[in-house]
Amino acid sequence: MTARVRGGESWRSLRVGAWLGWQIESNWTDLFLFAVYSVVKPVAGALILVFMYLVVARGGLENPLFPYIFVGNAFYIYVGAVLMGISWVVIDDREHYGMLKYMYAAPLNIYTYLIGRGVAQTAIATVATTITLLFGVGVLGIHIPPGRVDWGLLAGTFVLGLAALAFLGLLLGGATLLTARHNYFIGQGVAGALYLLSGVVFPLDVLPRGLQWVGKGLPVTYWLEALRRAVLGDGGNEALRSLSTGTVVLVLALSTGVLAVASIVFFRWAERVAHRRGLLDMQTMH
Amino acid sequence: MTFLRTVWGRAYPRVVGMQREKSWMLFDVFLPLLQVAAYVYIYRAIGAPPEFTGFVVLGGAMTAYWMNILWNMASQLYWEKETGNLELYIIAPTSRMAILLGMAVGGIFATTIRAVGVLGAGILVFRVPMAPTSVPALIGVFLFTLVALYGLGMLMASLFLLWGRQAWHIANLFQEPVFLVSGFYFPVRALGFLVALGASIVPITLGLDAMRQLLYPQMMEGLRFLPVGVELGALAVLGAVFLFSAHRALRFFENLARREGRLTLRGQ
Numbered sequence: 133m134t135a136r137v138r139g140g141e142s143w144r145s146l147r148v149g150a151w152l153g154w155q156i157e158s159n160w161t162d163l164f165l166f167a168v169y170s171v172v173k174p175v176a177g178a179l180i181l182v183f184m185y186l187v188v189a190r191g192g193l194e195n196p197l198f199p200y201i202f203v204g205n206a207f208y209i210y211v212g213a214v215l216m217g218i219s220w221v222v223i224d225d226r227e228h229y230g231m232l233k234y235m236y237a238a239p240l241n242i243y244t245y246l247i248g249r250g251v252a253q254t255a256i257a258t259v260a261t262t263i264t265l266l267f268g269v270g271v272l273g274i275h276i277p278p279g280r281v282d283w284g285l286l287a288g289t290f291v292l293g294l295a296a297l298a299f300l301g302l303l304l305g306g307a308t309l310l311t312a313r314h315n316y317f318i319g320q321g322v323a324g325a326l327y328l329l330s331g332v333v334f335p336l337d338v339l340p341r342g343l344q345w346v347g348k349g350l351p352v353t354y355w356l357e358a359l360r361r362a363v364l365g366d367g368g369n370e371a372l373r374s375l376s377t378g379t380v381v382l383v384l385a386l387s388t389g390v391l392a393v394a395s396i397v398f399f400r401w402a403e404r405v406a407h408r409r410g411l412l413d414m415q416t417m418h
Numbered sequence: 419m420t421f422l423r424t425v426w427g428r429a430y431p432r433v434v435g436m437q438r439e440k441s442w443m444l445f446d447v448f449l450p451l452l453q454v455a456a457y458v459y460i461y462r463a464i465g466a467p468p469e470f471t472g473f474v475v476l477g478g479a480m481t482a483y484w485m486n487i488l489w490n491m492a493s494q495l496y497w498e499k500e501t502g503n504l505e506l507y508i509i510a511p512t513s514r515m516a517i518l519l520g521m522a523v524g525g526i527f528a529t530t531i532r533a534v535g536v537l538g539a540g541i542l543v544f545r546v547p548m549a550p551t552s553v554p555a556l557i558g559v560f561l562f563t564l565v566a567l568y569g570l571g572m573l574m575a576s577l578f579l580l581w582g583r584q585a586w587h588i589a590n591l592f593q594e595p596v597f598l599v600s601g602f603y604f605p606v607r608a609l610g611f612l613v614a615l616g617a618s619i620v621p622i623t624l625g626l627d628a629m630r631q632l633l634y635p636q637m638m639e640g641l642r643f644l645p646v647g648v649e650l651g652a653l654a655v656l657g658a659v660f661l662f663s664a665h666r667a668l669r670f671f672e673n674l675a676r677r678e679g680r681l682t683l684r685g686q
Contacts, residue, residue, distance in 0.1 A: 169587060172591060173591060183598070187608040
């Protein structure tokens, strides 16, 4: 097969996966209810943090920790969406729709198909994140003047971070291929651990020292640090203050590269094992 | 007799199911604990008094019950429809209320073990101070909360009987917004009296507020929603209303679903 044919197949798989993902996510209801559904959950999640803060601060939102919490939480919406959006497809296609075996029988690129299925979730997350941030600026008065935002840094790190999440999602998808009864826990567990360890809603400095080191080893930590520096002008983590913004981006890029290699190698291995053990059409009555 | 056997028969898989895959229990405690830990560290970062750690740990433990209501009570008949069991329930010579009650009893048992795990781990890891003013009152509030909550779950199961994929999405939608308005992680009074009053339709709102008052009377002095006695009375009323409504709704929606041919419609 030539590179051109392979490229065409990958692009087609991505496109079809994205279209299918969008249909599955959205066509269960009308557009209005779907829009409400997509926005209410993340905004409610953000408001939990707002009220937790308000009940202690008794009304004051001036503490610099508040924008830190709010912005971190808003961008974290992508973490759950991309990780679960990609890894859950394996269960959905294998057990709910019983289609995974046909995917392997069809002329498609399974990696780009899985990433395509995650695109719909990413699109929904983009709307939710945007609305959450606008809510923060418009209603809660978080100070983010557009002129002070480093748009280049924001765009660059945003794309890098999404790529890291997509590769992590593929890695989890590989693990999901081999598991029968822990599918749900894998995605939720990793997303939950990242929430705790990546300084999403509190600075890394608050964590016990051992956990701080774990946090410093995670790409999402550097992604959020870079995004906060781009949006707020300050990452907020004392533990990372000694790193220049260039270094933070470099660490993010390098860790994304490592994750890319690891996820592809692992997914290929998991595919081979699943094929050998007959797990591609496994039914656990999920 | 058939009623009781049905209750036990439906509760049995939920009780014995936990033994089949013991690692689930670990995950069921570990996953909520991650969220609880994150919220505990937020409170620590903003310098909240230690009692707030107790608020979060208690709320985190109670999330297990709300998740059980959404995914294993409300959505259960949808899952049964998808896996082809619902028609077997319909033709079985027994009461459908007994099936729902069995789901509730089994769910309470399984979820209580998870909730105790989250509470115990939270207390140990974060050294949460807990000094209840009245243990019998605390147990009473907890039990009344469970009766009302699972009554609501039985009612929701009847409503969800009509739905296809919407059931999954609606259950998903009822997570974070309910965590917010019911004050799972902060005293519900912070939302204002009227919002708290509206949120009281979910019994955990009243139950959590009452339990926090009994555990942290001084801290809750300015933050309580209603007096404990009033909340206990409201929980009793909610329990009775939900159980009665579930009985009526189950019959109504089963007939409606039967007429519209939705009882056996899969993959909607």
